Amino acid sequence: MSTTPIITKAELLKHWQGHRALTRRVIEAFPEKELFEFSVAGMRPFGELAKELLAIAVPGLQGIVHRADGAYSENGLEGITTKEAVLRQWDEDTPKISELFNQIPESDFHVTFNLFGQYNFPIIENILYFIDNEIHHRGQGYVYLRSLGIQPPFFWER
Amino acid sequence: MSTTPIITKAELLKHWQGHRALTRRVIEAFPEKELFEFSVAGMRPFGELAKELLAIAVPGLQGIVHRADGAYSENGLEGITTKEAVLRQWDEDTPKISELFNQIPESDFHVTFNLFGQYNFPIIENILYFIDNEIHHRGQGYVYLRSLGIQPPFFWER
Numbered sequence: 001m002s003t004t005p006i007i008t009k010a011e012l013l014k015h016w017q018g019h020r021a022l023t024r025r026v027i028e029a030f031p032e033k034e035l036f037e038f039s040v041a042g043m044r045p046f047g048e049l050a051k052e053l054l055a056i057a058v059p060g061l062q063g064i065v066h067r068a069d070g071a072y073s074e075n076g077l078e079g080i081t082t083k084e085a086v087l088r089q090w091d092e093d094t095p096k097i098s099e100l101f102n103q104i105p106e107s108d109f110h111v112t113f114n115l116f117g118q119y120n121f122p123i124i125e126n127i128l129y130f131i132d133n134e135i136h137h138r139g140q141g142y143v144y145l146r147s148l149g150i151q152p153p154f155f156w157e158r
Numbered sequence: 159m160s161t162t163p164i165i166t167k168a169e170l171l172k173h174w175q176g177h178r179a180l181t182r183r184v185i186e187a188f189p190e191k192e193l194f195e196f197s198v199a200g201m202r203p204f205g206e207l208a209k210e211l212l213a214i215a216v217p218g219l220q221g222i223v224h225r226a227d228g229a230y231s232e233n234g235l236e237g238i239t240t241k242e243a244v245l246r247q248w249d250e251d252t253p254k255i256s257e258l259f260n261q262i263p264e265s266d267f268h269v270t271f272n273l274f275g276q277y278n279f280p281i282i283e284n285i286l287y288f289i290d291n292e293i294h295h296r297g298q299g300y301v302y303l304r305s306l307g308i309q310p311p312f313f314w315e316r
Contacts, residue, residue: 005163006267007282012164015286040198041304109164124165128173129314132293136313139297146199155294156287 009109013101016131017094018158023053023134024090025153026141032083034148046144049137050086051077056130058093060115061100064126069117101127167267171259174289175252176316181211181292182248183311184299190241192306204302207295208244209235214288216251218273219258222284227275259285 007015027035027050036047044052055074063069080086109124119126145152165173185193185208194205202210213232221227238244267282277284303310 003163003166004264004267005161006167006170006264007165007286008161009164011282019290040301041307043301043304106162106164109162124169128165132177133313135290135293136297136300139294140301142294143198143201143298143301146201149199155291 009101009104009106012127013098016101016127017098019131019134019138020057020090020094020097021158022153022155023050023138023141024087025157026138026145027083027086027090029145029150029152030083030141031148031150034144035083035086036081038144038148040144040147043140046137046141047083047086049141050090051080053134053137054080054086054089054093056133058096058100060126060130061097061104063115064113064123065100065103067113069114072116072118167259167262167264170285171256174259174285175256177289177292177296178215178248178252178255179316180311180313181208181296181299182245183315184296184303185241185244185248187303187308187310188241188299189306189308192302193241193244194239196302196306198302198305201298204295204299205241205244207299208248209238211292211295212238212244212247212251214291216254216258218284218288219255219262221273222271222281223258223261225271227272230274230276 039045110122114120115126142152197203268280271281272278273284300310
């Protein structure tokens with residue numbers, strides 16, 4: 001395959017990091033207590049969803065880069081019980097995501113990898129899933145914020 | 159630019175149509191009345207969100223293909239007042255989306271276009287926005303369904 005790319009590797013990373021910047025603003029918009037306790041219809045609070053996103057991004061990329069198919073786990077995130085701690089981990093992960101992502105050669109994006117020992121798909125699909133899953137849960141967070149009477153950040157802000 | 163594409167044009171279309179297939183299942187999961195009347199925290203009902211998605215996909219692609227920057231409009235969708243009508247329009251748009259998308263040359267994805275006379279970005283960003291916006295609103299729909307006591311379709315089903 002050699003043609004004009006419709007999106008470059010650098011652009012996809014920028015796209016993802018832009019989404020992460022918006023998700024960070026959504027985390028920030030929650031009051032401390034509600035971040036970990038509030039939800040609608042028995043779904044997980046947004047703090048739990050944010051921890052899921054943390055458990056996917058860096059560990060998922062580490063798996064891809066090192067071809068290590070360890071299981072998905074939120075172990076290691078138990079200590080994250082405050083908004084400040086979520087945001088600190090979020091910010092620590094930002095450069096790690098770029099560094100790991102940049103280690104994936106263009107030619108590997110169509111290579112199949114068994115992410116978390118469970119999701120056996122081309123690497124591009126795994127990475128698009130990371131982004132889609134973040135947008136999906138953040139959409140859920142927008143409803144929580146509206147239910148709390150809080151104006152969410154603009155969706156197009158990145 | 160000429161390198162190994164991390165995602166091809168055909169793959170991005172498949173990715174989008176996969177998301178549309180999931181959104182269709184979310185529309186289907188709503189009872190007729192709740193599709194147009196139910197919401198959480200004063201947000202728009204899911205039927206209105208689905209109409210927004212219909213007003214973006216085909217009209218947006220027509221704008222891109224024909225370089226026509228007419229304003230965003232939901233005119234023409236007023237007649238869609240039943241679940242059956244939403245799904246019929248959804249299905250009619252599926253092949254139109256593929257046909258229009260396929261008319262965009264790879265080399266045009268980095269060309270800037272003033273979508274709806276308002277969003278002046280490279281075409282790839284406009285198209286990613288269509289997909290992201292759909293995932294975002296569908297995430298909102300998942301909360302509505304849960305609030306109605308209805309199990310939403312699995313997120314990974316496409």
